[in-house]
Amino acid sequence: MQTAKAAGTRQSVLSASLRLFAKDGFQKTTMRAIAAESGQSLGSTYYYFASKEELAGELYRSLRQKHCARAWPKLAAGNNLEAHVRAVLDTVLEVLEPFHDFGPAFVRAALTGAEGPPEPGRDLALWRQAVETARPQPPLSLRQDLPELLWLLERGVVLFWAHDPSPGQRRSRRLIAHAAPLVARLVVLSRLPVVRTIFDDLIGLVRAAA
Amino acid sequence: MQTAKAAGTRQSVLSASLRLFAKDGFQKTTMRAIAAESGQSLGSTYYYFASKEELAGELYRSLRQKHCARAWPKLAAGNNLEAHVRAVLDTVLEVLEPFHDFGPAFVRAALTGAEGPPEPGRDLALWRQAVETARPQPPLSLRQDLPELLWLLERGVVLFWAHDPSPGQRRSRRLIAHAAPLVARLVVLSRLPVVRTIFDDLIGLVRAAA
DNA sequence: ACCGGCTCTTGAACGCGTTCAAAAACCGGG
DNA sequence: CCCGGTTTTTGAACGCGTTCAAGAGCCGGT
Numbered sequence A, B: 001m002q003t004a005k006a007a008g009t010r011q012s013v014l015s016a017s018l019r020l021f022a023k024d025g026f027q028k029t030t031m032r033a034i035a036a037e038s039g040q041s042l043g044s045t046y047y048y049f050a051s052k053e054e055l056a057g058e059l060y061r062s063l064r065q066k067h068c069a070r071a072w073p074k075l076a077a078g079n080n081l082e083a084h085v086r087a088v089l090d091t092v093l094e095v096l097e098p099f100h101d102f103g104p105a106f107v108r109a110a111l112t113g114a115e116g117p118p119e120p121g122r123d124l125a126l127w128r129q130a131v132e133t134a135r136p137q138p139p140l141s142l143r144q145d146l147p148e149l150l151w152l153l154e155r156g157v158v159l160f161w162a163h164d165p166s167p168g169q170r171r172s173r174r175l176i177a178h179a180a181p182l183v184a185r186l187v188v189l190s191r192l193p194v195v196r197t198i199f200d201d202l203i204g205l206v207r208a209a210a
Numbered sequence C: 001a002c003c004g005g006c007t008c009t010t011g012a013a014c015g016c017g018t019t020c021a022a023a024a025a026c027c028g029g030g
Numbered sequence D: 001c002c003c004g005g006t007t008t009t010t011g012a013a014c015g016c017g018t019t020c021a022a023g024a025g026c027c028g029g030t
Helices: A004-024 A031-037 A042-048 A052-075 A081-102 A104-112 A121-132 A146-163 A167-189 A193-209 B004-024 B031-037 B042-048 B052-075 B081-102 B104-112 B121-132 B146-163 B167-189 B193-209
Strands: none
Touching: A004 A031, A004 A042, A004 A052, A004 A081, A031 A042, A052 A081, A052 A104, A052 A121, A081 A104, A081 A121, A081 A146, A081 A167, A104 A146, A121 A146, A146 A167, A146 A193, A167 A193, A167 B193, A193 B167, A193 B193, B004 B031, B004 B042, B004 B052, B004 B081, B031 B042, B052 B081, B052 B104, B052 B121, B081 B104, B081 B121, B081 B146, B081 B167, B104 B146, B121 B146, B146 B167, B146 B193, B167 B193
């Protein structure tokens, strides 16, 4: 059992790391500096977080939570799929933006932290909502697998964004601007048998991977 | 200018690192161990290789060279595109196989070493050859951009392979088995305007990224 | 033979992430 | 109030990748 005060110190370590990561980036921020900033000893921070990676993972987790909370309302109006895809992806960059200067190592550390795909539950639910509430509705045959494919797309975009050196991450925005209509068009065309076959292959490919 | 003897020591450091990486993996092999194994002092290895990463990069470079040399002849017969794609991708796994136990960090270190895409020249040329010698020939409209797309595919496969924990990397093989016909079918279908449009978008997306 | 300037080698040192045994603080029950 | 056990804190220590000032070996020119 842990006391209330302990939770407080834990939080102070977390916020100290947030402050320092923002100032100096992920790599340059040392565990010793985090300990000093939060007024603790070095060993104490390791009592709460087993590694620097785990610290990144914790911050990233709260970020994705915020992402879901912010993106969800945007799906209410029942726009078309392209708008939904764009909304979710734009929101993820919006939420992540202040953390870009943390450096690619931060995202890598966060994504590699303990769990491979870090409890995909919430994000996947968001994509399911995006698919189900889209009007016109995507073909029934795709409705089941599409969320997973879009979730894969999201991870790809985040990875790209993390390494995007362009000012303001313009390239990542442009990537989304291109990808959203592409996805929408593909989904519409999936009614054609030829395209449908491609989708089947793609899904088979993803299944083979996972 | 460097003497002939120096080149020898350099080579001995390289081969020592190869031996140790194979025995203990990339992460667990220490620079000190490499120095000891090659009969040099620690500082001496740093005289030849600025970092552990660079060591990985050097080994990886020679691997890709071997890959090109081995894959090129397989393209001579003028098979269809699917066979060519499968040949090149299978060969890359074949060449890389002994290095899988080096761990994902090895590939990451190699791919991140100094140059972003490490002089894509040779690999891209291989893909160009694969596209140009395929029979029937891919549509003219794709012939220019297809090599770049396939090269992207190759990097994706390698990345996937590096993290593939399945025994004998079966999953990676399966991935290739699924991806090759998918690519071939997509290329054939690119004669249809709708699919062509998708390709254009995809190429635009890649261009926006690079 | 001696020198000046290189190429190469060395081992100590730095700062890092991480571990650990021991001490301190805390807390409910006697 | 004090005691036993748990939770929290501490600072020293380890091994790592990397850096560096100093020296050793080598070689052509005088």
